[in-house]
Amino acid sequence: MQHLTEEQLVSHYYHDGDAAFAEEHLAVCEECRTQFETLRKVLGLVDQLPIPERGDAYGDEVWTRLRWKLGSNRRRSAYGWMAIAAALIVAFVGGMFWHARSQQPAPSIVAHNAPAPAAQPAAIASASKDRLLLVVVSDHLDSSERMLLELSNADAKHPLDVSSESKRAGELVASNRIYRQTATRRGETRIASLLSDLEPVLVELSHAGSTLSPDELAALQKRIDSKGLLFKVRVVSAQVSGHEAPATVPQKGMDSL
């Protein structure tokens, strides 16, 4: 009697093959029955492999992480618009200068009759700098928020490996200082104030080394919480993102991703 092949046994297990033929053979062939039983047990063992549980909040967690990625796509596109806008501004300012120079017969006349063209490029340049500040601060706040969120959500009962966060915080401290000083100089008190609150937390994290003990983590979480830092970062980040967006008609909903 010809036995069932391995392939036939597998097919029969998955109800892919000729079920009647296989059943008929298994009924009379003990060897094949044993083989089939072993196969069934092996695959039964695979069935027992547990899948890690994900809580009810998992979807929410996925969304929280995901919206940043969707947001960064949008931001990249905003950068594209900014680059085009910056090129147009440069071309426009250059054109203004060229036009002013070609129209001016003598420098003395300019002093009396044409103060406006000089003031206009300055105003444009100033607006451009403001916008640039908003773009870089927006990105900085995004990175900071991600870090604060991870710290806030970490389980304070266990030590937390922060080796990569610590390194990143060191980089953020440096840029935070520059943006804070620039914001202060340009009178952006709201942004400057937030960056002032953010700085000590970033400094602490940058000095944390590779691991935060449960006590250190709890203290840091308390600090973030007591200052409502995460909330403030989110609010200012949203406002700044709103300002940096190019002047197009907003599409409902998706733009806020």
Place this chain on the structure above:
Amino acid sequence: MEMTTDLAVVSRARSGDADAFRQLVERHSKPMFRVAYRMTGNEHDADDVVQETFLRAYRQLQHFEERANFGTWLHRIAVNCSLDLLRARSRADRHYGGDPESAELAGAAAARTDAQQDRLLMSADLQKHVAAAMERLSGNERTAFVLRHFEGMPVEEIGKTLGIQVNAAKHTIFRAVRKLRESLEPIVRSTPCNT
């Protein structure tokens, strides 16, 4: 209150409603994690696959055909994302020599004594050995096996997903089962009741 159907929510998401997309993410994350985990065998990889699945889905939402089932469509994206990850990992393993520990773990099971195997069945070690046996499968073998065994996908569909002929898909499943059997049969044979 009756839950809004996926189709209605997808329709809102397509017209630019972020909350609608969020609803889809919340609704489908857990099932996507399950398939991603079975495919990748790694919790963190599975989380990454879930992220990537929704990211791709978001970008391709305009191409989703309304007559299709959103869960099935998403499931296919998750499978493709997992497959991409497995293939990338396989390339990296070839380049860097792989993880010898997990590769040898399955083979080591066969060399254990019966007494050790009895203990194995009572411990979490067994899970590690089954996981290691799954690790021995190539990306295509693992995908084909998971799709057939856990997801109940027909062989024709598996072929399409892997971009291979039906017969090749069938043989990929056979190879996967054979490898699992080679790794796990010694454990199975040593105990009368294990399922």
